[in-house]
Amino acid sequence: MSALLAELKVEMKYLQRENETQAAKVSVLELQKTELDKLKQQYQAQAGELVTIEARTNLTENQVEALKREGEVKQVAFSASLLAAGSGTVGPFNVATNLVFRYIATNIGNAYNPNTGFFIAPVRGGYHFELYIGAHGHASHPSGAVLVKNGQHIFTAYAHQPSYYGSSANGATLLLEVGDVVFLHLLSNARIFDDGNHYSTFSGHLLFTM
Missing domain, CATH: 1.20.5 (Single alpha-helices involved in coiled-coils or other helix-helix interfaces)
Structure with a gap:
Protein backbone atom coordinates (compact mmCIF):
# COMPACT_ATOMS: atom_id res chain seq x y z
CA MET A 1 0.00 0.00 0.00
CA GLN A 75 -1.59 79.98 -73.01
CA VAL A 76 -3.23 81.14 -76.23
CA ALA A 77 -1.45 83.32 -78.81
CA PHE A 78 -0.91 83.31 -82.55
CA SER A 79 0.65 85.36 -85.33
CA ALA A 80 0.36 84.53 -89.01
CA SER A 81 1.07 86.20 -92.34
CA LEU A 82 -0.95 85.79 -95.52
CA LEU A 83 1.19 83.64 -97.80
CA ALA A 84 2.87 80.39 -96.80
CA ALA A 85 5.74 81.10 -99.22
CA GLY A 86 6.66 83.34 -102.14
CA SER A 87 4.97 86.62 -102.96
CA GLY A 88 1.67 87.63 -104.50
CA THR A 89 -1.57 89.56 -104.31
CA VAL A 90 -4.92 88.17 -103.21
CA GLY A 91 -8.00 89.78 -104.78
CA PRO A 92 -9.84 91.70 -105.96
CA PHE A 93 -13.13 89.76 -105.71
CA ASN A 94 -16.70 90.90 -106.33
CA VAL A 95 -17.77 89.94 -102.80
CA ALA A 96 -16.16 89.95 -99.37
CA THR A 97 -13.93 86.89 -99.06
CA ASN A 98 -12.46 85.08 -96.07
CA LEU A 99 -8.72 85.57 -95.72
CA VAL A 100 -6.62 82.58 -94.72
CA PHE A 101 -3.26 83.45 -93.20
CA ARG A 102 -1.11 80.41 -93.91
CA TYR A 103 2.39 81.29 -92.65
CA ILE A 104 2.45 80.52 -88.93
CA ALA A 105 4.95 82.39 -86.79
CA THR A 106 3.30 81.43 -83.50
CA ASN A 107 0.28 79.30 -82.66
CA ILE A 108 0.39 78.58 -78.95
CA GLY A 109 -2.68 76.57 -77.97
CA ASN A 110 -3.52 75.82 -81.64
CA ALA A 111 -6.63 77.99 -81.50
CA TYR A 112 -5.90 79.44 -84.97
CA ASN A 113 -6.49 77.17 -87.97
CA PRO A 114 -4.19 77.96 -90.95
CA ASN A 115 -6.44 75.91 -93.25
CA THR A 116 -9.61 77.92 -92.61
CA GLY A 117 -8.29 81.23 -91.27
CA PHE A 118 -10.55 80.87 -88.23
CA PHE A 119 -9.54 81.59 -84.65
CA ILE A 120 -11.83 79.62 -82.30
CA ALA A 121 -11.84 80.67 -78.66
CA PRO A 122 -10.93 77.73 -76.38
CA VAL A 123 -11.98 79.49 -73.18
CA ARG A 124 -14.18 82.41 -72.14
CA GLY A 125 -12.11 85.54 -71.73
CA GLY A 126 -10.78 88.80 -73.09
CA TYR A 127 -8.76 88.52 -76.31
CA HIS A 128 -6.81 91.11 -78.29
CA PHE A 129 -6.48 90.96 -82.09
CA GLU A 130 -4.43 92.98 -84.57
CA LEU A 131 -4.48 93.13 -88.36
CA TYR A 132 -1.91 94.69 -90.66
CA ILE A 133 -2.64 94.77 -94.39
CA GLY A 134 -1.26 96.42 -97.48
CA ALA A 135 -0.97 96.32 -101.25
CA HIS A 136 0.71 98.13 -104.11
CA GLY A 137 -1.22 101.20 -105.16
CA HIS A 138 -3.96 100.88 -107.78
CA ALA A 139 -6.38 103.46 -109.13
CA SER A 140 -9.42 101.17 -108.81
CA HIS A 141 -8.59 98.71 -106.05
CA PRO A 142 -7.89 99.65 -102.42
CA SER A 143 -6.51 97.35 -99.76
CA GLY A 144 -8.94 96.65 -96.96
CA ALA A 145 -9.98 93.96 -94.50
CA VAL A 146 -12.55 93.60 -91.74
CA LEU A 147 -12.14 91.90 -88.37
CA VAL A 148 -15.17 89.61 -88.00
CA LYS A 149 -16.59 87.95 -84.88
CA ASN A 150 -19.23 85.28 -85.48
CA GLY A 151 -20.25 87.01 -88.72
CA GLN A 152 -20.38 90.47 -87.11
CA HIS A 153 -18.08 93.14 -88.56
CA ILE A 154 -16.01 94.68 -85.75
CA PHE A 155 -13.22 96.95 -87.05
CA THR A 156 -11.85 97.74 -90.53
CA ALA A 157 -8.35 98.44 -91.84
CA TYR A 158 -8.44 100.34 -95.15
CA ALA A 159 -6.03 102.15 -97.45
CA HIS A 160 -6.39 103.42 -101.03
CA GLN A 161 -3.78 105.17 -103.12
CA PRO A 162 -3.17 105.09 -106.87
CA SER A 163 0.55 104.33 -106.66
CA TYR A 164 3.31 103.12 -104.38
CA TYR A 165 2.66 100.75 -101.51
CA GLY A 166 -0.11 101.53 -99.07
CA SER A 167 -0.86 99.86 -95.75
CA SER A 168 -3.22 100.14 -92.81
CA ALA A 169 -3.77 98.52 -89.45
CA ASN A 170 -6.35 98.12 -86.72
CA GLY A 171 -6.97 96.13 -83.59
CA ALA A 172 -9.63 95.26 -81.05
CA THR A 173 -10.10 93.66 -77.65
CA LEU A 174 -13.08 91.31 -77.60
CA LEU A 175 -14.94 89.30 -74.99
CA LEU A 176 -15.26 85.80 -76.45
CA GLU A 177 -17.24 82.79 -75.31
CA VAL A 178 -15.96 79.25 -75.83
CA GLY A 179 -16.40 78.42 -79.52
CA ASP A 180 -16.66 82.01 -80.78
CA VAL A 181 -15.02 82.47 -84.19
CA VAL A 182 -12.85 85.42 -85.23
CA PHE A 183 -11.42 85.88 -88.73
CA LEU A 184 -10.69 88.50 -91.42
CA HIS A 185 -12.74 89.38 -94.51
CA LEU A 186 -11.08 90.90 -97.55
CA LEU A 187 -13.35 93.74 -98.63
CA SER A 188 -15.02 93.40 -102.02
CA ASN A 189 -12.96 94.93 -104.85
CA ALA A 190 -9.95 95.14 -102.51
CA ARG A 191 -6.51 93.56 -102.68
CA ILE A 192 -3.93 92.42 -100.16
CA PHE A 193 -0.25 91.71 -100.79
CA ASP A 194 2.31 89.59 -98.99
CA ASP A 195 5.79 88.16 -99.54
CA GLY A 196 8.71 86.80 -97.58
CA ASN A 197 8.84 89.99 -95.52
CA HIS A 198 5.38 89.17 -94.14
CA TYR A 199 3.73 92.58 -94.60
CA SER A 200 0.13 91.42 -94.14
CA THR A 201 -0.47 89.72 -90.80
CA PHE A 202 -3.19 88.61 -88.41
CA SER A 203 -2.41 88.15 -84.69
CA GLY A 204 -4.26 87.55 -81.47
CA HIS A 205 -3.79 86.40 -77.89
CA LEU A 206 -5.71 85.73 -74.71
CA LEU A 207 -5.45 88.57 -72.20
CA PHE A 208 -7.29 86.92 -69.30
CA THR A 209 -9.93 84.28 -68.62
CA MET A 210 -13.35 85.07 -67.17
Missing part, protein backbone atom coordinates in the same frame (compact mmCIF):
# COMPACT_ATOMS: atom_id res chain seq x y z
CA SER A 2 2.83 2.39 0.87
CA ALA A 3 4.47 1.67 -2.48
CA LEU A 4 1.19 2.38 -4.29
CA LEU A 5 0.73 5.64 -2.44
CA ALA A 6 4.27 6.67 -3.27
CA GLU A 7 3.71 5.87 -6.92
CA LEU A 8 0.48 7.87 -6.93
CA LYS A 9 2.27 10.83 -5.35
CA VAL A 10 4.95 10.70 -8.03
CA GLU A 11 2.32 10.51 -10.75
CA MET A 12 0.41 13.39 -9.21
CA LYS A 13 3.57 15.49 -9.10
CA TYR A 14 4.23 14.62 -12.74
CA LEU A 15 0.68 15.53 -13.71
CA GLN A 16 0.96 18.73 -11.70
CA ARG A 17 4.18 19.69 -13.51
CA GLU A 18 2.58 18.72 -16.82
CA ASN A 19 -0.43 20.85 -15.96
CA GLU A 20 1.82 23.76 -15.04
CA THR A 21 3.69 23.33 -18.33
CA GLN A 22 0.44 23.25 -20.29
CA ALA A 23 -0.79 26.27 -18.36
CA ALA A 24 2.40 28.13 -19.25
CA LYS A 25 1.96 27.16 -22.90
CA VAL A 26 -1.65 28.35 -22.79
CA SER A 27 -0.48 31.63 -21.26
CA VAL A 28 2.11 32.03 -24.01
CA LEU A 29 -0.53 31.25 -26.63
CA GLU A 30 -2.91 33.76 -25.10
CA LEU A 31 -0.15 36.35 -25.06
CA GLN A 32 0.66 35.57 -28.70
CA LYS A 33 -3.02 35.80 -29.58
CA THR A 34 -3.20 39.19 -27.87
CA GLU A 35 -0.14 40.37 -29.80
CA LEU A 36 -1.62 38.96 -33.00
CA ASP A 37 -4.86 40.83 -32.38
CA LYS A 38 -2.90 44.02 -31.82
CA LEU A 39 -0.92 43.45 -35.00
CA LYS A 40 -4.18 42.75 -36.84
CA GLN A 41 -5.66 46.00 -35.56
CA GLN A 42 -2.51 47.88 -36.51
CA TYR A 43 -2.59 46.32 -39.98
CA GLN A 44 -6.23 47.29 -40.43
CA ALA A 45 -5.48 50.83 -39.27
CA GLN A 46 -2.49 51.04 -41.62
CA ALA A 47 -4.58 49.63 -44.45
CA GLY A 48 -7.18 52.31 -43.81
CA GLU A 49 -4.47 54.98 -43.76
CA LEU A 50 -3.06 53.58 -47.00
CA VAL A 51 -6.47 53.82 -48.66
CA THR A 52 -6.77 57.41 -47.42
CA ILE A 53 -3.28 58.23 -48.69
CA GLU A 54 -4.07 56.67 -52.07
CA ALA A 55 -7.31 58.63 -52.27
CA ARG A 56 -5.47 61.85 -51.40
CA THR A 57 -2.76 61.02 -53.94
CA ASN A 58 -5.35 60.45 -56.66
CA LEU A 59 -7.08 63.70 -55.73
CA THR A 60 -3.78 65.57 -55.81
CA GLU A 61 -2.88 64.07 -59.17
CA ASN A 62 -6.28 65.05 -60.54
CA GLN A 63 -5.87 68.57 -59.19
CA VAL A 64 -2.40 68.84 -60.72
CA GLU A 65 -3.73 67.60 -64.06
CA ALA A 66 -6.64 70.05 -63.91
CA LEU A 67 -4.29 72.92 -63.08
CA LYS A 68 -2.00 71.81 -65.89
CA ARG A 69 -4.88 71.78 -68.38
CA GLU A 70 -6.06 75.16 -67.07
CA GLY A 71 -2.55 76.53 -67.50
CA GLU A 72 -2.38 75.19 -71.03
CA VAL A 73 -5.73 76.74 -71.90
CA LYS A 74 -4.52 80.11 -70.61
Whole structure:
Protein backbone atom coordinates (compact mmCIF):
# COMPACT_ATOMS: atom_id res chain seq x y z
CA MET A 1 0.00 0.00 0.00
CA SER A 2 2.83 2.39 0.87
CA ALA A 3 4.47 1.67 -2.48
CA LEU A 4 1.19 2.38 -4.29
CA LEU A 5 0.73 5.64 -2.44
CA ALA A 6 4.27 6.67 -3.27
CA GLU A 7 3.71 5.87 -6.92
CA LEU A 8 0.48 7.87 -6.93
CA LYS A 9 2.27 10.83 -5.35
CA VAL A 10 4.95 10.70 -8.03
CA GLU A 11 2.32 10.51 -10.75
CA MET A 12 0.41 13.39 -9.21
CA LYS A 13 3.57 15.49 -9.10
CA TYR A 14 4.23 14.62 -12.74
CA LEU A 15 0.68 15.53 -13.71
CA GLN A 16 0.96 18.73 -11.70
CA ARG A 17 4.18 19.69 -13.51
CA GLU A 18 2.58 18.72 -16.82
CA ASN A 19 -0.43 20.85 -15.96
CA GLU A 20 1.82 23.76 -15.04
CA THR A 21 3.69 23.33 -18.33
CA GLN A 22 0.44 23.25 -20.29
CA ALA A 23 -0.79 26.27 -18.36
CA ALA A 24 2.40 28.13 -19.25
CA LYS A 25 1.96 27.16 -22.90
CA VAL A 26 -1.65 28.35 -22.79
CA SER A 27 -0.48 31.63 -21.26
CA VAL A 28 2.11 32.03 -24.01
CA LEU A 29 -0.53 31.25 -26.63
CA GLU A 30 -2.91 33.76 -25.10
CA LEU A 31 -0.15 36.35 -25.06
CA GLN A 32 0.66 35.57 -28.70
CA LYS A 33 -3.02 35.80 -29.58
CA THR A 34 -3.20 39.19 -27.87
CA GLU A 35 -0.14 40.37 -29.80
CA LEU A 36 -1.62 38.96 -33.00
CA ASP A 37 -4.86 40.83 -32.38
CA LYS A 38 -2.90 44.02 -31.82
CA LEU A 39 -0.92 43.45 -35.00
CA LYS A 40 -4.18 42.75 -36.84
CA GLN A 41 -5.66 46.00 -35.56
CA GLN A 42 -2.51 47.88 -36.51
CA TYR A 43 -2.59 46.32 -39.98
CA GLN A 44 -6.23 47.29 -40.43
CA ALA A 45 -5.48 50.83 -39.27
CA GLN A 46 -2.49 51.04 -41.62
CA ALA A 47 -4.58 49.63 -44.45
CA GLY A 48 -7.18 52.31 -43.81
CA GLU A 49 -4.47 54.98 -43.76
CA LEU A 50 -3.06 53.58 -47.00
CA VAL A 51 -6.47 53.82 -48.66
CA THR A 52 -6.77 57.41 -47.42
CA ILE A 53 -3.28 58.23 -48.69
CA GLU A 54 -4.07 56.67 -52.07
CA ALA A 55 -7.31 58.63 -52.27
CA ARG A 56 -5.47 61.85 -51.40
CA THR A 57 -2.76 61.02 -53.94
CA ASN A 58 -5.35 60.45 -56.66
CA LEU A 59 -7.08 63.70 -55.73
CA THR A 60 -3.78 65.57 -55.81
CA GLU A 61 -2.88 64.07 -59.17
CA ASN A 62 -6.28 65.05 -60.54
CA GLN A 63 -5.87 68.57 -59.19
CA VAL A 64 -2.40 68.84 -60.72
CA GLU A 65 -3.73 67.60 -64.06
CA ALA A 66 -6.64 70.05 -63.91
CA LEU A 67 -4.29 72.92 -63.08
CA LYS A 68 -2.00 71.81 -65.89
CA ARG A 69 -4.88 71.78 -68.38
CA GLU A 70 -6.06 75.16 -67.07
CA GLY A 71 -2.55 76.53 -67.50
CA GLU A 72 -2.38 75.19 -71.03
CA VAL A 73 -5.73 76.74 -71.90
CA LYS A 74 -4.52 80.11 -70.61
CA GLN A 75 -1.59 79.98 -73.01
CA VAL A 76 -3.23 81.14 -76.23
CA ALA A 77 -1.45 83.32 -78.81
CA PHE A 78 -0.91 83.31 -82.55
CA SER A 79 0.65 85.36 -85.33
CA ALA A 80 0.36 84.53 -89.01
CA SER A 81 1.07 86.20 -92.34
CA LEU A 82 -0.95 85.79 -95.52
CA LEU A 83 1.19 83.64 -97.80
CA ALA A 84 2.87 80.39 -96.80
CA ALA A 85 5.74 81.10 -99.22
CA GLY A 86 6.66 83.34 -102.14
CA SER A 87 4.97 86.62 -102.96
CA GLY A 88 1.67 87.63 -104.50
CA THR A 89 -1.57 89.56 -104.31
CA VAL A 90 -4.92 88.17 -103.21
CA GLY A 91 -8.00 89.78 -104.78
CA PRO A 92 -9.84 91.70 -105.96
CA PHE A 93 -13.13 89.76 -105.71
CA ASN A 94 -16.70 90.90 -106.33
CA VAL A 95 -17.77 89.94 -102.80
CA ALA A 96 -16.16 89.95 -99.37
CA THR A 97 -13.93 86.89 -99.06
CA ASN A 98 -12.46 85.08 -96.07
CA LEU A 99 -8.72 85.57 -95.72
CA VAL A 100 -6.62 82.58 -94.72
CA PHE A 101 -3.26 83.45 -93.20
CA ARG A 102 -1.11 80.41 -93.91
CA TYR A 103 2.39 81.29 -92.65
CA ILE A 104 2.45 80.52 -88.93
CA ALA A 105 4.95 82.39 -86.79
CA THR A 106 3.30 81.43 -83.50
CA ASN A 107 0.28 79.30 -82.66
CA ILE A 108 0.39 78.58 -78.95
CA GLY A 109 -2.68 76.57 -77.97
CA ASN A 110 -3.52 75.82 -81.64
CA ALA A 111 -6.63 77.99 -81.50
CA TYR A 112 -5.90 79.44 -84.97
CA ASN A 113 -6.49 77.17 -87.97
CA PRO A 114 -4.19 77.96 -90.95
CA ASN A 115 -6.44 75.91 -93.25
CA THR A 116 -9.61 77.92 -92.61
CA GLY A 117 -8.29 81.23 -91.27
CA PHE A 118 -10.55 80.87 -88.23
CA PHE A 119 -9.54 81.59 -84.65
CA ILE A 120 -11.83 79.62 -82.30
CA ALA A 121 -11.84 80.67 -78.66
CA PRO A 122 -10.93 77.73 -76.38
CA VAL A 123 -11.98 79.49 -73.18
CA ARG A 124 -14.18 82.41 -72.14
CA GLY A 125 -12.11 85.54 -71.73
CA GLY A 126 -10.78 88.80 -73.09
CA TYR A 127 -8.76 88.52 -76.31
CA HIS A 128 -6.81 91.11 -78.29
CA PHE A 129 -6.48 90.96 -82.09
CA GLU A 130 -4.43 92.98 -84.57
CA LEU A 131 -4.48 93.13 -88.36
CA TYR A 132 -1.91 94.69 -90.66
CA ILE A 133 -2.64 94.77 -94.39
CA GLY A 134 -1.26 96.42 -97.48
CA ALA A 135 -0.97 96.32 -101.25
CA HIS A 136 0.71 98.13 -104.11
CA GLY A 137 -1.22 101.20 -105.16
CA HIS A 138 -3.96 100.88 -107.78
CA ALA A 139 -6.38 103.46 -109.13
CA SER A 140 -9.42 101.17 -108.81
CA HIS A 141 -8.59 98.71 -106.05
CA PRO A 142 -7.89 99.65 -102.42
CA SER A 143 -6.51 97.35 -99.76
CA GLY A 144 -8.94 96.65 -96.96
CA ALA A 145 -9.98 93.96 -94.50
CA VAL A 146 -12.55 93.60 -91.74
CA LEU A 147 -12.14 91.90 -88.37
CA VAL A 148 -15.17 89.61 -88.00
CA LYS A 149 -16.59 87.95 -84.88
CA ASN A 150 -19.23 85.28 -85.48
CA GLY A 151 -20.25 87.01 -88.72
CA GLN A 152 -20.38 90.47 -87.11
CA HIS A 153 -18.08 93.14 -88.56
CA ILE A 154 -16.01 94.68 -85.75
CA PHE A 155 -13.22 96.95 -87.05
CA THR A 156 -11.85 97.74 -90.53
CA ALA A 157 -8.35 98.44 -91.84
CA TYR A 158 -8.44 100.34 -95.15
CA ALA A 159 -6.03 102.15 -97.45
CA HIS A 160 -6.39 103.42 -101.03
CA GLN A 161 -3.78 105.17 -103.12
CA PRO A 162 -3.17 105.09 -106.87
CA SER A 163 0.55 104.33 -106.66
CA TYR A 164 3.31 103.12 -104.38
CA TYR A 165 2.66 100.75 -101.51
CA GLY A 166 -0.11 101.53 -99.07
CA SER A 167 -0.86 99.86 -95.75
CA SER A 168 -3.22 100.14 -92.81
CA ALA A 169 -3.77 98.52 -89.45
CA ASN A 170 -6.35 98.12 -86.72
CA GLY A 171 -6.97 96.13 -83.59
CA ALA A 172 -9.63 95.26 -81.05
CA THR A 173 -10.10 93.66 -77.65
CA LEU A 174 -13.08 91.31 -77.60
CA LEU A 175 -14.94 89.30 -74.99
CA LEU A 176 -15.26 85.80 -76.45
CA GLU A 177 -17.24 82.79 -75.31
CA VAL A 178 -15.96 79.25 -75.83
CA GLY A 179 -16.40 78.42 -79.52
CA ASP A 180 -16.66 82.01 -80.78
CA VAL A 181 -15.02 82.47 -84.19
CA VAL A 182 -12.85 85.42 -85.23
CA PHE A 183 -11.42 85.88 -88.73
CA LEU A 184 -10.69 88.50 -91.42
CA HIS A 185 -12.74 89.38 -94.51
CA LEU A 186 -11.08 90.90 -97.55
CA LEU A 187 -13.35 93.74 -98.63
CA SER A 188 -15.02 93.40 -102.02
CA ASN A 189 -12.96 94.93 -104.85
CA ALA A 190 -9.95 95.14 -102.51
CA ARG A 191 -6.51 93.56 -102.68
CA ILE A 192 -3.93 92.42 -100.16
CA PHE A 193 -0.25 91.71 -100.79
CA ASP A 194 2.31 89.59 -98.99
CA ASP A 195 5.79 88.16 -99.54
CA GLY A 196 8.71 86.80 -97.58
CA ASN A 197 8.84 89.99 -95.52
CA HIS A 198 5.38 89.17 -94.14
CA TYR A 199 3.73 92.58 -94.60
CA SER A 200 0.13 91.42 -94.14
CA THR A 201 -0.47 89.72 -90.80
CA PHE A 202 -3.19 88.61 -88.41
CA SER A 203 -2.41 88.15 -84.69
CA GLY A 204 -4.26 87.55 -81.47
CA HIS A 205 -3.79 86.40 -77.89
CA LEU A 206 -5.71 85.73 -74.71
CA LEU A 207 -5.45 88.57 -72.20
CA PHE A 208 -7.29 86.92 -69.30
CA THR A 209 -9.93 84.28 -68.62
CA MET A 210 -13.35 85.07 -67.17
